[in-house]
Amino acid sequence: MAKIEVQGIYKIFGPRPQQWLEAARRGISRDELLQRSRHTLGLRDISLSIEEGSIHVIMGLSGSGKSTLIRHFNRLIEPTAGTIRVDDVDVMALGARELERFRQQKMSMVFQRFGLFPHRSVLDNIAYGLKVQGITRKERERRAMHWLEVVGLAGYDKQYPHQLSGGMQQRVGLARALATDAEILLMDEAFSALDPLIRREMQDQLLQLQSQLNRTIVFITHDLDEALRLGNRIAILKDGELVQEGTPEDILLAPADDYVQAFLQDVNRSKVLNAAHACNRPALSLTTRTHPVHGVDLMAKQGLKFSPVLDGKRLYGVLTREAAERALREGARDISRYVENMATVPASAGLDEVLGRLLRSTEPLAVTGLDDEFLGVLSRSKVVELIRPALLESEGDGQPFGERDDDTTGSTSAQRSAA
Numbered sequence: 001m002a003k004i005e006v007q008g009i010y011k012i013f014g015p016r017p018q019q020w021l022e023a024a025r026r027g028i029s030r031d032e033l034l035q036r037s038r039h040t041l042g043l044r045d046i047s048l049s050i051e052e053g054s055i056h057v058i059m060g061l062s063g064s065g066k067s068t069l070i071r072h073f074n075r076l077i078e079p080t081a082g083t084i085r086v087d088d089v090d091v092m093a094l095g096a097r098e099l100e101r102f103r104q105q106k107m108s109m110v111f112q113r114f115g116l117f118p119h120r121s122v123l124d125n126i127a128y129g130l131k132v133q134g135i136t137r138k139e140r141e142r143r144a145m146h147w148l149e150v151v152g153l154a155g156y157d158k159q160y161p162h163q164l165s166g167g168m169q170q171r172v173g174l175a176r177a178l179a180t181d182a183e184i185l186l187m188d189e190a191f192s193a194l195d196p197l198i199r200r201e202m203q204d205q206l207l208q209l210q211s212q213l214n215r216t217i218v219f220i221t222h223d224l225d226e227a228l229r230l231g232n233r234i235a236i237l238k239d240g241e242l243v244q245e246g247t248p249e250d251i252l253l254a255p256a257d258d259y260v261q262a263f264l265q266d267v268n269r270s271k272v273l274n275a276a277h278a279c280n281r282p283a284l285s286l287t288t289r290t291h292p293v294h295g296v297d298l299m300a301k302q303g304l305k306f307s308p309v310l311d312g313k314r315l316y317g318v319l320t321r322e323a324a325e326r327a328l329r330e331g332a333r334d335i336s337r338y339v340e341n342m343a344t345v346p347a348s349a350g351l352d353e354v355l356g357r358l359l360r361s362t363e364p365l366a367v368t369g370l371d372d373e374f375l376g377v378l379s380r381s382k383v384v385e386l387i388r389p390a391l392l393e394s395e396g397d398g399q400p401f402g403e404r405d406d407d408t409t410g411s412t413s414a415q416r417s418a419a
């Protein structure tokens with residue numbers, strides 16, 4: 001379900017935005033609008049749907065309209081035209097009181113410069129949003145202590161912001177945003193001021209937290225590495241326009257234009273991309289209780305030589321076509337005794353590591369998340385496609401990887417090129 005849905009957003013900054021809306025709709029350039037009218041085109045015709053429980057990255061160069069866009073979500077900025085819906089509620093229709101409550105309860109923001117109160121203790125900073133919500137002091141402090149611990153800063157409650165490093169201050173900012181239980185986190189360049197190492201740690205921590213919390217996170221960055229690591233989807237803005245929106249794979253495989261391509265140039269794909277980016281979720285999932293007739297039938301229909309077998313959300317093993325047929329011949333009641341172990345690779349494994357495994361073995365690999373949750377089967381052709389540009393660059397010749405393979409055959413690129 002869409003948590004946040006914006007449609008046809010235009011934002012023109014200046015004293016008479018409505019007068020220039022029609023020109024903006026007809027496509028007047030930003031520069032021309034500024035010269036003719038002294039108005040700035042902030043956003044032009046932005047439509048975007050942000051799924052509940054996802055991390056949606058908004059990316060673009062400085063001045064491309066990222067902050068302007070997310071400030072529409074909680075109406076810190078009013079659009080010149082267009083609609084904004086959050087949980088299917090028309091945000092533009094909220095009265096002053098409702099809007100205040102909406103902002104307090106639905107969304108919290110994390111900023112680049114942390115935005116902490118210098119004269120308040122760490123604990124009071126984290127508890128601040130709860131105070132505004134009218135929660136008692138005791139309960140505020142209990143909850144603030146909890147979040148302080150979650151972000152790894154237990155024991156720092158009585159310190160003041162200036163006594164902490166940048167990374168620690170940003171952890172306080174994150175704890176403060178999480179403490180209000182807001183369903184939506186708006187993070188505006190939240191990690192951009194941090195040193196690379198700390199930044200990476202914060203990214204890991206955010207992913208780790210998100211796997212438990214399942215909030216809806218809108219994350220602004222101008223850094224593609226960060227976007228690819230964090231984003232379930234990525235929206236790319238240029239001069240106030242949406243130039244591309246899609247999964248990290250979409251962006252890497254088919255950059256919409258030179259602007260997007262320029263972002264891609266410095267990316268170390270095999271490090272940034274992981275197994276989760278290169279897996280296919282099979283259309284059918286067998287379980288241990290599946291009858292052999294169904295197993296054989298389903299695999300035959302889809303032309304598969306094997307299928308993962310699930311136990312609830314977890315991977316139980318793999319059933320080959322041969323084993324399914326054997327189960328059928330032997331009159332088995334279900335396929336459970338015919339399931340073999342399936343090799344797995346964790347979702348977070350980098351494609352450099354994954355590539356090594358693919359070259360060493362031809363067996364199918366399942367991609368698994370937390371608690372062995374089955375995410376899909378690693379797609380050899382996706383792995384190759386995703387990292388191909390890097391290979392082409394380093395070797396100047398992509399021949400061995402030049403053809404697509406069939407993900408279910410289990411043959412390696414090396415075998416095929418030898419054939």
Ligand SMILES: Nc1ncnc2c1ncn2[C@@H]1O[C@H](COP(=O)(O)OP(=O)(O)O)[C@@H](O)[C@H]1O
Pocket residue numbers: 013014040041042060061062063064065066067068069
């Ligand atoms: N209040 C404002 N008045 C006039 N122009 C603005 C205002 N806020 C933002 N802009 C302009 O809108 C454009 C996008 O700004 P912004 O959303 O802050 O970009 P980003 O966050 O991507 O760096 C910039 O050209 C900026 O100068």
Ligand SMILES: [Mg+2]
Pocket residue numbers: 066067068188
């Ligand atoms: Mg900004």
